Amino acid sequence: MSADPIKIDARLIKRLPAIGETDAFELNIHLKSDASITVLWGASGAGKTLALNCLAGFSTPNEGRVLVNDQLYFDGVTGVDLLPRYRRCGYMFQDHALFPHMTIRENLKFAAASARSSSRLEKHRRMNDLLEAFELNDLASRKPAQLSGGQKQRAALARMLVGDPHLLLLDEPTRGLDARLRQAFYEVLHITRERSQAPIVLVTHDLEECMQLADYVCLMEEGRFVQTGPREQVFARPANIEVARALGIYNLFPAKVAALDPSRDICTLDVAGFPVQGSYLKGRLIGDQGYLCVRQTEARLLPNVGRRDPNQILLRTTGIIPSAQGIKVLLEYDAAATVSEADYAQLRGEDVLKLEIPASAVYFIAK
């Protein structure tokens, strides 16, 4: 294992021709990450799995270059295209793809015997170590069909690590799992992190999972990255209104820059006739049109009584949706805020409510 962080630098262009009713598709991305866990997030059909397949060598890009830890996997110019078995990419499918005709120990043995890494003795030591670490010793003689979903996950991760891979590729590993199994998976992923320094590229369409696991996020739409960056940055600062809409966790209000005061590091936005103050906006001019973007969880809903303080805007309610987190109150401009059942008792029956937006949460996206 290398002590340095392993870098992924993959430029991938893959064109799929139109077949029957399926339209032509082009994947065109540049994935560059030093992060421990890089998450490719996007809706179905965004090209996430195709990107993973290109990294693993199961699909050959039309153009591009794939470098992992300075090892060239693919180069469209020179014609280098390493076979999947030489790439040392651990690949985990959504349904784990444990070999059904083998026991769990045989699955791991197959991986150990196939691996092109260390000595035979070392691989077998590693196999036994992984069976122990992933609590599989008692299950080792069972076949995959005899295991629960969580046990299969652990077995698939352990099998993937036997050969000491350089890159771990996980394709929607928690799709279709209930909350308890998801949590169990996140826990075993921690064990994986302890056992392997290989960077993980994880594909998901689940925003919660993306937020929980990602160090680095690539938001994908129609075969392209619409925004990349460290998780906090991407979620705090969506690059444009389309990204913000796709993420679906923001309230977006049409807004205009009303005042700018660089000396006091303040800007004032006009949001539906109400002034909302935030940090100074560099490079913007008074009169610029755009959107105020506020995370739904950062805005507070209050009854419309008493004086209206700064950074409070009045909004008409349009409905409610009870949810596991509380009551989601729907507001005009397609906005929403979730409040507890107790807090909702004070808001019930009001047509107009106050939404308080802290200055720290104010983010302006220009049109």
Next chain:
Amino acid sequence: MPSAPPSIDWFPLWLSLRVAALATLFVLTVGTAIAYLLSHKTFRFKEALDSLITLPLVLPPTVLGYYLLVLLGRSSGLGHIYESVFGQPLVFTWQAAVVAAVFHSAPIYIKGARTVFEDVDYRFEWVAHSLGASEWRTFTRITFPLAWRGLSSLTSLCFARSLGDFGITMMVAGNIPGKTQTLSVAIFDAVESGNGHMARVLVLIMSVTALILLWAASYLSRPTSRASHNG
């Protein structure tokens, strides 16, 4: 008093079993390799090759037999090579009956085996490759064991079909009693010569054997509980 039925010559049965066994062995090795190539590889004229393999299923046996006579006859290149290696011509020998049986049974086996290989979930093979396994190792340890039931069912069908060839065998191996006369040819011969007893016995043997082989094929191809659980 009715006369005792004439004794039955069992040579055609043993010859047919030997011919079918050898033909099945050949189809099993070469046919499996071709089916794997068709199911897993992309190459030019792949579908043309598939059509060529299917051709014997639709061509009349006489046409196929004619082609084989031209291809393997004493005046052909292949016939010459065979004769120089084995010291005897190929046509009108029991070995020619094996060739006839191969052409009669291979299309069904190869077409079926291609489907069986294509039905093996590609993700198992991908995972094996990503774990570092070579193509051969992936085939022997993953693809073949997962395709085994389907292939053994097809083997059973292949044997049954090899046993039953008539037209191509007549064309390339002829009807030489005690030398190239297989079971189906012997039945034809018995009916022609009015040996009803011999015809009835051989027909019965053929029917029961075919039935057993079909049952075996169907038994082997039934979904197992494990497969149905894995869905």
